[in-house]
Amino acid sequence: MTIVTDALNPAHPPEPKPVSRRLVRLMRRPELGAITGTVIVFLAFGITAGNSGLFSMAGIANFLQVSAQLGILAAAVALLMIGGEFDLSLGSMIGFASVTIGLCVTQFGLSIPAAVAIAFVIAIIVGALNGILVVRTRLPSFIVTLAGLFILRGLTLAITRTVTGRTQIPYITDGQEGSFVVWLFGGKFGAPVFAWLASHGVIAARPDGSAMVQGLSMSILWWVAVTAFATWLLVKTRFGNWVFAVGGDDRAARNVGVPVDRVKILLFIGTALSATLFAVIQVLEAGSADTLRGTQKEFQAIIAAVIGGCLLTGGYGSAIGAMFGALIFGTVEMGIFYTGIDTDWFQVFLGSMLLIAVLVNNYVRRKATEAR
Amino acid sequence: MAEPVPLIELRNVTRRFGSVTALRDMSFAAHAGEVHCLLGDNGAGKSTLIKTLSGVHTPSEGQMYVDGKPVTFSSPRQALDAGIATVFQDLSMIPLMSITRNFFLGREPLKGWGPARRIDMKAADTIVYDQLGKIGINVRDPQQAVGTLSGGERQCVAIARAVYHGARVLILDEPTSALGVHQASIVLRYVAQARQRGLAVIFITHNIHHAYPIGDVFTMLNRGRSLGTFRKGDITEKEVLDMMAGGREIRELQQELERFTKPGSGTEAAIS
Numbered sequence: 001m002t003i004v005t006d007a008l009n010p011a012h013p014p015e016p017k018p019v020s021r022r023l024v025r026l027m028r029r030p031e032l033g034a035i036t037g038t039v040i041v042f043l044a045f046g047i048t049a050g051n052s053g054l055f056s057m058a059g060i061a062n063f064l065q066v067s068a069q070l071g072i073l074a075a076a077v078a079l080l081m082i083g084g085e086f087d088l089s090l091g092s093m094i095g096f097a098s099v100t101i102g103l104c105v106t107q108f109g110l111s112i113p114a115a116v117a118i119a120f121v122i123a124i125i126v127g128a129l130n131g132i133l134v135v136r137t138r139l140p141s142f143i144v145t146l147a148g149l150f151i152l153r154g155l156t157l158a159i160t161r162t163v164t165g166r167t168q169i170p171y172i173t174d175g176q177e178g179s180f181v182v183w184l185f186g187g188k189f190g191a192p193v194f195a196w197l198a199s200h201g202v203i204a205a206r207p208d209g210s211a212m213v214q215g216l217s218m219s220i221l222w223w224v225a226v227t228a229f230a231t232w233l234l235v236k237t238r239f240g241n242w243v244f245a246v247g248g249d250d251r252a253a254r255n256v257g258v259p260v261d262r263v264k265i266l267l268f269i270g271t272a273l274s275a276t277l278f279a280v281i282q283v284l285e286a287g288s289a290d291t292l293r294g295t296q297k298e299f300q301a302i303i304a305a306v307i308g309g310c311l312l313t314g315g316y317g318s319a320i321g322a323m324f325g326a327l328i329f330g331t332v333e334m335g336i337f338y339t340g341i342d343t344d345w346f347q348v349f350l351g352s353m354l355l356i357a358v359l360v361n362n363y364v365r366r367k368a369t370e371a372r
Numbered sequence: 373m374a375e376p377v378p379l380i381e382l383r384n385v386t387r388r389f390g391s392v393t394a395l396r397d398m399s400f401a402a403h404a405g406e407v408h409c410l411l412g413d414n415g416a417g418k419s420t421l422i423k424t425l426s427g428v429h430t431p432s433e434g435q436m437y438v439d440g441k442p443v444t445f446s447s448p449r450q451a452l453d454a455g456i457a458t459v460f461q462d463l464s465m466i467p468l469m470s471i472t473r474n475f476f477l478g479r480e481p482l483k484g485w486g487p488a489r490r491i492d493m494k495a496a497d498t499i500v501y502d503q504l505g506k507i508g509i510n511v512r513d514p515q516q517a518v519g520t521l522s523g524g525e526r527q528c529v530a531i532a533r534a535v536y537h538g539a540r541v542l543i544l545d546e547p548t549s550a551l552g553v554h555q556a557s558i559v560l561r562y563v564a565q566a567r568q569r570g571l572a573v574i575f576i577t578h579n580i581h582h583a584y585p586i587g588d589v590f591t592m593l594n595r596g597r598s599l600g601t602f603r604k605g606d607i608t609e610k611e612v613l614d615m616m617a618g619g620r621e622i623r624e625l626q627q628e629l630e631r632f633t634k635p636g637s638g639t640e641a642a643i644s
Contacts, residue, residue, distance in 0.1 A: 028516075067432075234491040238480045245477050248466035255464040256478035257449060315468045365468070 029319030030309030033360045037307060037353070038324045038331075039359030045335040055214040056192075057203040064216065065332025068223035069278055071323050073297055074304035075223075075230040076274035078322035080267045081305050082234070084247035084314025087132060087139040087271040089148030090301060093126060094294025095156040100287030102169030103160070110175065112284070113181045119276050126152070127272030139266075149298065156291045169356035173287040185222075185277075186284025188215030219281045223323070226274065230319035236333040243267065247314030303350060304329050307357040311365055328353070377440040378403050380425065380456060380541050385434030387420055394420040396596045397480060398434070402541060402572040407563060409583040410576045411612065412593030418576050421593070422545055425574065426458040427451030457539035459530045461546045462591060467519030472500045474518050475533050484500040502530050508560050524555030528562050541573045542566055548582045560586050584609045 026032070045054055054061045073090060078232035080087055097119045099157055104115035124170060134141045160167055174181050191214055198201045200209030205211055245253035246263045254260050275294065279347025283289050306312065330349075336346050377403035387395040395417050402408045412418050423429045424436070426447030435442050438454055445451045448458070465474050476496050483492040501531040510527050518526060527547050534542060542564070548556035561585055567573055577583050583590070590607065592599040592615045599615055613622075 160495055182410060232490075236493075238482065238489075238491060239493060241480055244469050244473065245466055248468050249464075252462070252464040253477070255448075255460070258478050309469075315466065323504055 012281075015236055027194070028315060029181050030361075030364070031317040032063070032309070032323035032353070033357065033364070034308045034321045034328065037328050037357075039337070041328050045331065049335055049339040052338040052340070055212075056333050059334065059338060061213050061216055063330045063334035064220050065330075066086065066333055067327045067329040068217065069281065070297070070329055071223040071298055071326030072219070072226050072276050072278055072281075073271075073301035074308065074322035074326045075319045076271045077226045077242060077301040078235060078305040078308060078310050078317050078319050079230055080271050081302070081312070082247045082309040082317040083243045083264055083267045083315060084250065085264060086145060086302065087129060087148075087268060088145040088298045089126070089132065090145075090271055090275050091151035091294040091297040092149045092156065093123065094273035094279045094297055095214050095291055096126070096152045096312050097123060097276040097287040098293045099160045099169060099291055101280065101283050102172050105172050106169055107163055109347040112179065115296055116181060116185070116280050119280065120273065123272040123276035124269050127269035128265055130272065131268035134268070135261040135264050151292075153295075162292050165186075171287065172289060173284060174283050175289075182284045183207055185218060185280045186286075187218050188217055189221060191215040194310040200300060217285070219285075222277065222281065223326075227319050227323045230322075234319055239263070239266075244315060247316075249315070289368065300329065303354050303357075305354060306361065307311060309357075309361060309364075312360055316361075316365060323333070325357075373392075378437070379439065379576075381436065381437040381440075382421075382431070383425070383435050385424065385431040385436065387429055388432045389423055395424065395431075398596075398600065400591060400601070402574050404540070404572050405567055405570050406588045406589065407567050407575055408589045409575045409585050409587035410574060410591050410593060411578065411580060413578055415595070417596040418578075418593060419545075420596070422458060422543055422574075422576060425541075425543055426449070426456060430567060439576060451535075455538055455540035456543065457537070457541070458543040459527070459534055459536035459545065459547065459551070465526055465530055468517055470515045471504075471518055471521070471529060472496045473530065473555055475514075475536070477501075481538060481622050490604060499536070503536050504529065505566060506531055507556075522555060523551050523632050524558040527551070527555075527559045527568040528597050531559075531566065535569075535571065538573065541572045541574065543576070545576050547575070549577065549579060555613040556582055580609060580613050584612065 020129065023343045049055070054063070055253040077090065100119045101112075101115045103114060104118055110118070126148075128258065130141075130145055133139075133144050149198075157167065160169065173186070176182055194203065194211040194213055194215055198205040199209060203211060203213065234243060242253065242258045242263045245256075245258050246260050249288055275297075278297070279289075279293065284295060304325035305317065305322045307325035308318060308323065310317030310322065332349055335348055336343055336349070381399075381401040383399050385395060385398045385400075386393065388599065398417070398421065400408075400421070401411075410418055410421065420429065424431060427448045427450050430444060430446065433602065437443065438456070443454065445454070451458075469477070472493065476491075481492045481496055481499075482489050483495075484490050497514045500585075501511065504511055504514075507528055509528055511521075518529065531542065531544070531547075538551060547559050547563070551559065563573055563575065567588075575583060575587065584604075588604055590604070590612055591601045592612065601610075631644070
């Protein structure tokens, strides 16, 4: 609310109490809906799935891992959506990056670190191509990256089958399971803590006394790191200010000197990099690559970002919200599995969740832009 | 007494687009501490004149002067750097972003080093709070979205942004056209303040009722030509209105409309 006083006698009204101002700011945060949703989901499964093992250490490790992988994508997708664009080639990029690593290691005899580096370089090229196509043609990114979805998936299948005669590439990490890079992306962390907890009977142990769950997937650390980095960029830096501006109104942003095209291209590189990080994690965890990896991830990531408060029209959203969106996604997916509900219902839930999120976001946006 | 050097001046400027002449032999000067109103109907050449002054277009003929020195701007950025700021009708504000983020968009104050370089949001908030307080807009929270401001307040924030970032010449494109009477008066009051601070204000409008109270000098445009420049004492509001294209048309329309509203004139019966 604003108060207009006589321009010639400007007088500040008494400062509002910091507590109430902080509360107002909190209510206005885009991630509020996703956090509320997370609480509801946990309460619901706490009641219905309390003894099913969802909240045992193994269950928690499972749903965190599922959430983490999606969350890595969702953070980058949230940034891109706030910048006003979509990247539907994301899922295909995962498959493409997976077989790039697989082929480099098994066919060309490269080391795993070299293969991973090549995959990231290719991601930068693909992302830049997506971005340049979108800003040059001024076509909707929806359609440009839809083309990318098919081209990349087709290339992935065609190249892999031509080179290997199959659609899967096994034995990628053979003999290197202990190497640093494999651990960094595909390993587990927290082993000593879990061993200690098991030996003190806090968590389930095997007959030999070692912990049932030996550690958490490294993807969870990546998830937290990527989300923290995205949030820092978005909220604290000049680049983040430009992302909001570019998505809010790119003409207005251009008028005040924001390099709109550069911002958008960088955001597309960001999503391609996140897809590649996802691929590296999956390949090094499983030790194999599959041409169909990442199918439908583009939509799941958009859903997580939207649940997290991102507007489809751009200019508004949060990376932390996307993190909670991914957590809801992973928890429900695993929760339905553990409670024995037919997993077909997951998609029904997902669609409904998306619809509710869009309605809430729309309402919040209207509230935020109408004069008070 | 010698005339003071105008902050910005056009001498015999002509601007053509292909075979169309949008501005013809236009001379125009704006002085510090003056509100110079540019009046004209649609198509009179107002927008071409604004765009020439703000560096979007370059003159086909004639010369532009800033502080008495000839200049040629090849981009709006150059005009901005010379202290000529234009607040376009659509304001270039992003409704979903906070007032502070809008205020400093493209000119964010930074602190910290290397990868820790970030926007100094606290300093920015303080500046916005103070700047808006000075013009009588008291925002409770500079982090609230611009979309929550009224139209007049948004206009004032856009002007305040231009002034804060060093404008000496302020070009306002139809600043009150989309506003109601109360909102328009907020903006006009602020324009008067900007004048008091020694800015040259160029006020473009087709609404004489908003222009006359605030203006010191009036230039009337019609079909790309200047119909003359008048000081306020030398011309009445009615004369200004008459001189603007459409002035006579409005009177004719008034007479025509009066006939419609007269009861029992037969028109009523024909409609019902």
